[in-house]
Amino acid sequence: MNTMKLSIGPIQYFWERERVLDFYQQAADSAAEIVYLGEVICSKRRLITFEDWLSIGNELRQSGKEVILSSLTLLEAASETSSLKKLCRNESFMVEANDISAVQLLSAAGNDFVTGPSVNIYNSRSLQLLANKGLKRWVLPVELGLDTLKDLQAQRPEGVETEVFALGRLPLAYSARCYTARSHNLPKDDCQFKCIEYPDGRMLETQEDQEFLVLNGIQTQSALTHQVLEQLPELATLGVDVLRISPQYNNTMQIIDIFKLALNNNDILSLTNNLLELLPGDACNGYLVGQPGMDYGSEQTA
Numbered sequence: 001m002n003t004m005k006l007s008i009g010p011i012q013y014f015w016e017r018e019r020v021l022d023f024y025q026q027a028a029d030s031a032a033e034i035v036y037l038g039e040v041i042c043s044k045r046r047l048i049t050f051e052d053w054l055s056i057g058n059e060l061r062q063s064g065k066e067v068i069l070s071s072l073t074l075l076e077a078a079s080e081t082s083s084l085k086k087l088c089r090n091e092s093f094m095v096e097a098n099d100i101s102a103v104q105l106l107s108a109a110g111n112d113f114v115t116g117p118s119v120n121i122y123n124s125r126s127l128q129l130l131a132n133k134g135l136k137r138w139v140l141p142v143e144l145g146l147d148t149l150k151d152l153q154a155q156r157p158e159g160v161e162t163e164v165f166a167l168g169r170l171p172l173a174y175s176a177r178c179y180t181a182r183s184h185n186l187p188k189d190d191c192q193f194k195c196i197e198y199p200d201g202r203m204l205e206t207q208e209d210q211e212f213l214v215l216n217g218i219q220t221q222s223a224l225t226h227q228v229l230e231q232l233p234e235l236a237t238l239g240v241d242v243l244r245i246s247p248q249y250n251n252t253m254q255i256i257d258i259f260k261l262a263l264n265n266n267d268i269l270s271l272t273n274n275l276l277e278l279l280p281g282d283a284c285n286g287y288l289v290g291q292p293g294m295d296y297g298s299e300q301t302a
Contacts, residue, residue: 004236006259007034007163009246010070010096012171012216014195017047019249024056026253028063031260034242035060038070038087040098040116042178042217043080044191050086057093073098073118074174074218094136107133117142117165118174124155131157139163139244142170142226145290146234153238161241167229167255167275168246169201169214170222170284170293179215199249200280211281224284224294229272231288232262251278 008027011020027035037053037060039045048056057067071084081101088095088105097103098116106113114137121127121138130138135157140149142165153162180202181191201214201221211223228235228243235243243263245256258275262268276283286295 004232004240004263005034005242006032006256006263007036007242007244008032008252008256009165009168009244010036010038010040011247012041012168012219012221013199013201013247013249014042014045014047014193014217015199015249016196019199020048021056023247023252024060028060028065030253030256032065032245032256034066034068036068036070036096036244037093038096040070040073041219042195043072043077043083044193045195050083054090054092067093068096068114069093070096070116071098071102073116073171074176075099075101076176103130103133110134112136114163115139117171121152122148124152127152127155127160128157131160135160137161137163137242139165142172143287143293145288146231146238147290149240150238153240156239162239163242163244164228164235164240165226166243166245166259167227168225168244168248170224170226170287171219172213172222173220175218175220178217179220180217183215222284222293224282224296225279226285226287227275227279227283228285228288229259229262229268229275231285232259232268248280250280254278 037057060067069087071087072080075081084102094112095106096114096116098118112134117139178188178191180195181188184194195217201216203211204213204215206212214221214223255278258271262271284294284296286293289297291297
């Protein structure tokens with residue numbers, strides 16, 4: 001199993017500048033081999049500039065990390081398109097395309113790229129099409145399971161790596177409306193940057209007080225934290241190359257250490273118990289094992 005690499009996905013949330021800088025200083029010393037950088041949710045989050053991301057990337061590269069710059073997932077304004085073009089023109093790092101417009105820009109420029117989990121690659125034809133355009137790594141969409149992954153791996157184009165979202169609240173949907181602002185009765189254009197008050201997103205509960213979803217600006221996430229530690233042997237058998245750890249406000253580096261221990265063939269059962277204690281709430285893995293997404297199981301349904 002230890003042939004699989006670990007990646008740190010882009011920070012989904014809006015954190016204070018010093019917290020972000022400190023996080024990546026820790027990432028430089030972590031067991032993760034790949035680090036994704038950039039704002040993927042909202043262009044109004046500007047505490048870290050594009051030049052800052054390049055500087056952070058250069059420092060991480062000097063620490064031996066592979067650095068990828070991630071693009072916005074939903075573009076709504078001409079200014080965001082302009083920023084995307086600047087990102088895709090950068091000559092320092094490969095780009096993770098989280099929107100098909102980024103794929104088009106990168107392909108037209110002859111640049112290799114990664115696709116994030118929001119790019120809908122559901123079949124081998126899509127995978128081959130993007131490989132022809134310069135795809136070098138794809139992230140399995142989070143709603144797909146092991147059966148689909150097996151089929152796609154069997155027909156994966158040569159030279160394309162596969163990455164699986166291994167831990168984090170699942171990115172479920174994106175909208176032009178900012179739900180965090182709306183939850184404070186604020187318009188999106190005058191949101192007062194309320195996201196920064198919720199470093200792991202704002203919890204949304206049902207009328208029965210069940211934690212259901214998390215609001216993160218224009219993004220809706222699962223309330224439960226998806227984790228695949230028990231499925232590592234099967235993912236290794238299927239030829240998965242990279243496991244993505246999505247940053248949470250606390251314990252991310254300890255979580256990376258646990259995954260590294262599991263990849264080095266340590267006791268997965270005891271490591272899973274340790275992992276569950278580090279999550280902000282309960283866990284799920286239903287989509288991956290062929291069950292309802294909110295479920296937490298170890299076996300696929302028939």
